[in-house]
Amino acid sequence: xxxKPKLRKIEGxxxxxxxxxxxxxxxxxxKLLLRRYQEDARFNFTRD
Amino acid sequence: MRGLTLQEIEDRRxxxxxxxxxQSLLQEWRIPYLTDYPLFRFREHRLFVDFIVPGFGSIExxxxxxxxxxxxxxxxxxxxxxxxxxxxxxxxxxxxxxCKIEGWLPGSEVAKLPYDPKVCPYEECYQTRFENLRRFRExxxxxxxxxxxxxxxxxxxxxxxx
Numbered sequence: 356x357x358x359k360p361k362l363r364k365i366e367g368x369x370x371x372x373x374x375x376x377x378x379x380x381x382x383x384x385x386k387l388l389l390r391r392y393q394e395d396a397r398f399n400f401t402r403d
Numbered sequence: 404m405r406g407l408t409l410q411e412i413e414d415r416r417x418x419x420x421x422x423x424x425x426q427s428l429l430q431e432w433r434i435p436y437l438t439d440y441p442l443f444r445f446r447e448h449r450l451f452v453d454f455i456v457p458g459f460g461s462i463e464x465x466x467x468x469x470x471x472x473x474x475x476x477x478x479x480x481x482x483x484x485x486x487x488x489x490x491x492x493x494x495x496x497x498x499x500x501x502c503k504i505e506g507w508l509p510g511s512e513v514a515k516l517p518y519d520p521k522v523c524p525y526e527e528c529y530q531t532r533f534e535n536l537r538r539f540r541e542x543x544x545x546x547x548x549x550x551x552x553x554x555x556x557x558x559x560x561x562x563x564x565x
Contacts, residue, residue: 361424361431362504364563369504369539371424371494378499381423385416389407391442 413468421466421494422453424502429454432559433552452488459549460489463510466502467495474505474536476513478527487511493536506536 363370422438429436435457439450454462465476474493488510495503516529523530544565550556559565 361428362559362563365503370497371428371502371504373420373424373427373500373502376500377423381416381419381499382412384419385412386407388419388441389411389415391444393405393407395444 417468417496418466420496420499421464421502424494424496425454425462425464425492429456431555432547432550433555434459434546434549435551451484452486456546456549459546461486461510463488463491465491465493467493467505469495469497471495471533473522473530473532474508474516475523475528475530476516477523478518478529481513481529487513490542492539492542493533495533504539505533506538507542508536 361371361373363372426436426438437450437455439453440448443449450461452461453464456462465474467474476491490507491510491513492507493505495505497503513529516531518527519530522528540563543559543563547556547559547565550559
């Protein structure tokens with residue numbers, strides 16, 4: 356297995372690289388979260 | 404329920420990517436953690452901070468779009484958090500597969516950042532330029548010490564000359 360570190364130095368700065376294509380996961384999760392926040396606001400759920 | 408705007412989805416998406424990226428780093432370095440899943444509604448399932456790393460502390464990841472130049476936190480949202488996180492890590496999301504760690508601050512210092520109405524014209528916020536944040540490299544040794552894998556500690560220490 357070729358080791359590919361997630362944290363890489365690029366021009367001296369630390370970058371995190373995600374090797375997998377998770378674009379669809381990000382899309383769905385972001386929409387689910389926003390809908391959940393809308394529902395919480397509607398039913399007066401709070402973060403505390 | 405009103406429809407979601409593209410900007411709302413994109414903003415939230417940036418936040419999700421930053422959190423996943425940091426989580427993947429903890430996984431890679433074999434650092435045990437608890438993470439918050441905001442989809443769980445019941446408070447016993449929630450942390451209300453992005454990560455808790457035993458022996459290290461709580462971590463809030465703040466994600467910013469690729470064009471951002473400043474660390475910005477809305478005062479309204481920050482002041483509503485009941486527990487101030489020990490560390491706040493700023494991540495700039497360059498793409499779906501690449502993020503730049505811009506730096507970090509102790510959670511206790513966020514509310515001391517200045518408010519500049521030119522930077523945040525619509526809502527009061529705490530802000531500073533990314534270059535004013537502390538360097539992530541300062542945080543690495545303490546974070547890496549929490550790894551449960553001695554090989555990983557050795558390898559990463561060598562890579563980053565810790």
